[in-house]
Amino acid sequence: MDFIDFNGIRLDYLLYKHLLEFLSERELEALFELAKRPPSRYYIRVNTSKITPEALLSALSRNIEVRRDEHIGEALWIPVQGPFKVPEVRRRVVAEKRAAESVYMGADLYAPGVLKAPSVKAGDEVNVVSPDGQLVAYGIAEMDGDAMLKTRRGLAVRTLVSVYKAPKLRELDEYRLGYFYDQSYPAMWVGLIARALGASTAIDLNSSPGGKTTHLAQYGIRVIAVDRSRPKVDKIRENAERLGLTSLIDLLEHDSRYLDRDFPRLKAEIALVDPPCTDLGVRPKLGHTVTMIDVETLARYQRQFLSVASRIARYIIYSTCTLTYQENEENITWATRELGLEVLDIDPPRSVHGWGACPLCRRSMPTHFDAPGFFLALLRRR
Template identity: 70%
Template sequence: MWIDFNGIRIDKDLYNEFLQYISDKEIERILLAIKRPPHRYYIRANTVKITPEELVERLSKRFSVYRDEYLEEALWIPIRGPFNVPSARKEVVAEKRAAESVYMGSDLYAPGVLKAPGVRRGDEVNVVSPDGQVVAYGVAEMDGLDMVKYRRGLAVRTLRSVYEAPKLRELEEFARGYFYDQSMPAMWAGRLAAALGARRAIDLNASPGGKTTHMAQLSIHVIAFDRSRPKVERIIENARRLGLEHLVDVLVHDSRYVDRDFPFLRGDVALVDPPCSDLGVRPKLSHTISMRDVETLARYQRQFIAAAARLARYVIYSTCTLTFTENEGNVLWASEELGLKTVSIYVPRAVEGWGCGNCRRFMPNVFDAPGFFLAVLSQ
């Protein structure tokens, strides 16, 4: 049996897991919040190239930008909306992730197009998700057949989207490496590594490089792993743009086996941010996840935790999801099976974990942020 929260679908077993820790009204508020973006869009000032004050001064000439209350390097930009999107006679169907970006005001590029029947260059079009949700109105910059055939170039220039955030990657400041777009909760992973006194960190799930480059920005040497060569190349590209490549070593490898294949590798901190059920990522136009999916992911995540525990004294464990099984459940497993202990951490605006006093959660219904989980484990 599936329970549908306006396109966010969880099965009854997962719903019942949530009910053990929060009320049915809270479950509804959280899952409906996933459909919309937070009111703040965060970026991280790259303090090796520019001060946060200087970056605010530069960006505020184009749009409103503010300093975060707790994180010195964090800046945020108000997200506007929701807006009514004009109707057009023709549609361009975008794959889900591309549609979610366009929903926030991005242009649509050809690799994200699924189909565009009858669309000609210059046509007014609606960009829609695979399930038919209208996310934007814009103008086609190429014929629909070319969008699908050639898979490159700007497909639709967005004129009005449901929500609007600045197109940051088009800015000169982005090209110069003055900032990295990263959620506020995710920045706390790097901050915790610095607070633990790390000089050398191992990032087991490093792509696209947000946490890796943040730790490097904080003068921590990072050995970063990903099993996908294209993802590794993306990490390298980000490190170079930010001017941090001298502090980042990147390897193509399945990091579940890194302790076996690199027996002399050691760090002060090992960071585990593994694939998860993504129930904290915002906005989501649609999402379907079952308890069985969650349990399968949790078993996979534990392989990374076990490897990390053999590489460093401290393990920082984070996810962008909200389930107990993938979060506190994995911390409990690490305690029982690996003998690890949780460390008390200071993370403003996060709430105490479910049954784990030292764990921290960012909850969309408590503070308007993406859902996120953080814990520090030690030997």
């Protein structure tokens, strides 16, 4: 199979050619060059059920540089610093891809994210690298490499120098007290749209880790938060408890593709659908391989969630963190044709119109705004 390699982000030739139907070669190159870097703003969402944005801004400003967003009232952001040169040492700890991307931004590495740590002893100077060997950070091992892999818990490497640096917000008292949730800027659009609809009930079909669920709950919307595994549901519960929003969130461990079959009386005014996708909009991205078969398989999977959502709610807010047409606009066009839904006009801040036959859909494009790639559409049952 032939692949086009954008410095570690690999697309098979069919997908590359398909994206060229909507973007020029120069735009595509620029898009995946930006994917290697984080946005210059690291966003958090103020938990307005506990504290005002002004009060949290004042509290955080005593320790870090933080600013209010110009468009979203509950959004604060911290400047991301870098890139920095990372010292190279002899010992290496190989981190799982998502963990490596977090460490790349200055986070510490915890044992569940470790893949290999040969000959590493507690106290060693180490480099953290991605699975394909990209250098992401320098730090100090807090436990032996064998213990990292055996215990699968605890701090594995304390990061001292990373390629980029954002504050370790989860070490702050304000985080422990549930005053904020770290959430990307475009992901907050979902909550804004839900609030604008004036709904009092919602079902989140793909809730974990709970960012969108807790955003709606802090507005006073009662949410049924669904995900298919116990660890995912436990993660939602953990965030809901920290934010003090458990009274407005009902947890359900279930495959939400079968909600209407297994819980026929389950209804809400809004359904959130943020299904698994190819993740091509996530930043920073150290390495990724996507084929056209991946895209087509996931698009069919995503339509199952849309089908169920159309039977349990009048409004559907559909979102993904990817860039492909099939997983986004094509799915929405399919929903209007096969499910009898209509697309409503929305205008979230710093967004562009959707591609092709869905101009009422909205996108966050890193080449237009310094943000992750994201897709959003609002649908209504006729």
